[in-house]
Amino acid sequence: MDFALLWQLFIAFFRIGLFTFGGGYAMLPFFEKEVVERFGWASRDEMIDIYALAQSVPGVIALNTAIFLGNRKAGPIGAIAAACGMIAPSLIVIITIAVFFLQIQSNLIVLRIFSGIRAAVVGLVAAAAVKIGLSSLRDGFGVMLALAAMGLSLFTDLHAAWVILGGGGLGFGFYVLLPLLRAQGEVNE
Amino acid sequence: MIYLELLLTFFKIGLFTVGGGYAMLPIMQDEIVKRQWLRADEFIDIIAIAEMTPGAIAVNTATFVGFRMAGVLGSVTATAAIALPSLFIIIMLAAFWERHREHSWMKGLFSGIRPAVAGLIAAAAFFIGRTALLMPPPDAASSGLDIRSAAIALAAFCAVRFFRVNPIRTIAVSAVVGLVVFSF
Numbered sequence: 001m002d003f004a005l006l007w008q009l010f011i012a013f014f015r016i017g018l019f020t021f022g023g024g025y026a027m028l029p030f031f032e033k034e035v036v037e038r039f040g041w042a043s044r045d046e047m048i049d050i051y052a053l054a055q056s057v058p059g060v061i062a063l064n065t066a067i068f069l070g071n072r073k074a075g076p077i078g079a080i081a082a083a084c085g086m087i088a089p090s091l092i093v094i095i096t097i098a099v100f101f102l103q104i105q106s107n108l109i110v111l112r113i114f115s116g117i118r119a120a121v122v123g124l125v126a127a128a129a130v131k132i133g134l135s136s137l138r139d140g141f142g143v144m145l146a147l148a149a150m151g152l153s154l155f156t157d158l159h160a161a162w163v164i165l166g167g168g169g170l171g172f173g174f175y176v177l178l179p180l181l182r183a184q185g186e187v188n189e
Numbered sequence: 190m191i192y193l194e195l196l197l198t199f200f201k202i203g204l205f206t207v208g209g210g211y212a213m214l215p216i217m218q219d220e221i222v223k224r225q226w227l228r229a230d231e232f233i234d235i236i237a238i239a240e241m242t243p244g245a246i247a248v249n250t251a252t253f254v255g256f257r258m259a260g261v262l263g264s265v266t267a268t269a270a271i272a273l274p275s276l277f278i279i280i281m282l283a284a285f286w287e288r289h290r291e292h293s294w295m296k297g298l299f300s301g302i303r304p305a306v307a308g309l310i311a312a313a314a315f316f317i318g319r320t321a322l323l324m325p326p327p328d329a330a331s332s333g334l335d336i337r338s339a340a341i342a343l344a345a346f347c348a349v350r351f352f353r354v355n356p357i358r359t360i361a362v363s364a365v366v367g368l369v370v371f372s373f
Contacts, residue, residue, distance in 0.1 A: 017244050027245070056299055057282075059203050059275030060213075062245045067272075067279045076280050083272050090244035094252040095264055097238060102257070109368065116367015117237045117360055118230065118321035119338035122314060123345025124240070124356050128211040129311040131350070136303035145301060149308030153215060154315060160215040161205040163305050171301015176294045 005074050006081040012039060013066045013085030018093075020062070027062045041069055062086060141174050191259045192266050198224070199251050199270035206247060207302055213247045215309035218316060226258055229320040236317075237360055247271060318342065337370045 012034045020027040028051060035041045042050060054064035063086050070082025104110050137143050149163045198220050206213040214236070222232050239249035248268060255267025322338045341363050348354040 020243060056207070056295075057275070057278055058205060058207050059278070060206065060245045060247045060271065063248065063272050064275050064279060067275050068283060071280050071283055076276075079276055079280055083276060086245075087248055087268050087272060090242075090248045090252050091264060091268055093242050093244065094238075094249050095256050095261060097242060098253055098256045098264075101234075101238065112371035113364045113368045114234055114237075115338065115371050116341055116363045116365070118233045118317075118324075119341035119367070120345035120360055120363030121233050121237050121240075122318045122321050122338075122342040123347075124349055124359065125211055125214065125236075125310065125317055126314040126342075126346050127349040129307060129314050132212070132303070132310055133307040136307050138300075142300070142304040145304040146308035146311070149305040150312045151308075153309050153312035160219050160309050161201070163215075163309055164205055164207065164302055167301040167303075167305025168298045169301065171299065171304075172294065172297045173301075174297070175300045176297035 001077065002074060006078060008039065009070050009073060009078055009081045010085035010088075013070075013082045014088055016062070016066070017086045018089040027065075031062075031065060035069060041073055145170060191263065195255055195258060195263055195267045196270045199255070199267045200273055202247070202251070203271040204274040207299075207306060211246070211310055211313070212306050213250075214313040214317075215306075217247075217250060218313060221254055226254060229316070230324060233317055233321055241357055241360055341366060341370075 016027060016030045016034055020030045028047075031051070032044060032047055036044050036047055050068055051061070051065055054061045054068060057064055063083060066082040066086040067079045071079035074081070133146060137146055145167055149167060152158050152163055153160065202213060202216050202220055205216050218232065221227050222229055227235065235250055235253050236246070238253065239246045242249055248271060251267040251271040252264050256264035259266070322334055322342060324335075345359050345363055348359050349356060
């Protein structure tokens with residue numbers, strides 16, 4: 001086993017995890033710096049493909065990217081080393097903050113500060129919904145799916161996992177099966 | 190047993206989060222708030238803390254909730270659990286995925302999942318809004334829509350949506366604004 005490589009994987013993703021805030025696309029430049037420029041584990045074009053891939057598999061995008069690259073460089077053990085590196089900064093930083101936060105949570109000044117922050121988070125999440133909506137709703141069927149998903153979430157107790165699975169099933173039916181059936185029908189005529 | 194419960198819950202969250210970031214909010218809300226591991230307002234605080242600290246939001250949230258429920262070991266359990274589905278799926282399917290991701294059936298599947306996720310996030314914004322905007326600030330006398338909170342939410346939305354202000358900066362500014370406006 002190449003321990004030097006495993007250590008490199010751990011450290012590279014530790015650095016990425018430590019210096020990026022917010023996750024998602026914010027992390028891409030850091031991946032490029034470490035993975036492409038420093039270690040040469042992937043080319044810049046490959047990195048973009050891997051990032052796209054990481055977004056279409058379940059899980060956290062940054063973690064998926066780390067796991068994919070770790071797996072590619074050193075197999076499953078490499079994937080684990082990369083994942084541990086990615087996770088370690090969160091564990092250290094968040095546990096430290098959590099200890100403090102639980103102590104100051106009921107302080108009046110802290111309460112006021114968090115009243116402001118909570119309101120801002122509403123705006124942030126709404127902006128994320130609009131952004132994802134604009135990039136993913138390309139036709140009437142997509143808009144209907146999104147509205148149905150929103151309605152189900154707002155007015156029923158249906159678990160979000162079922163809504164996501166249902167969306168996948170309907171998308172498969174509408175965009176893959178339906179065109180196939182239509183083509184079949186035209187052949188028969 | 191709390192560790193097993195944390196493991197299963199965050200495994201499920203990791204498995205059903207597609208697209209990362211805010212896409213995990215609806216499922217986390219279903220699992221964490223409905224299970225009463227956190228109150229709705231604490232859940233929003235944690236989103237803000239997760240956003241302001243290094244690392245991916247979902248990982249940070251898992252770490253925080255795990256710590257809250259069962260200390261350091263709970264934290265490690267929850268964080269490992271959220272990564273496990275990714276580890277299994279990517280190690281097993283990496284080669285297959287690279288060959289087939291351009292296939293029409295995969296695209297069809299995701300053409301349906303993405304709009305559903307967009308709808309779910311919109312619903313999450315409503316739920317979070319109900320908690321943050323209707324909940325009286327620390328020393329307010331009345332409940333009902335709080336105008337100051339609504340104004341901050343709208344300003345944050347516009348800052349991020351139209352002026353591309355960094356979310357961390359938006360949260361930092363809203364903290365200062367909150368301290369000022371809720372003190373009078």
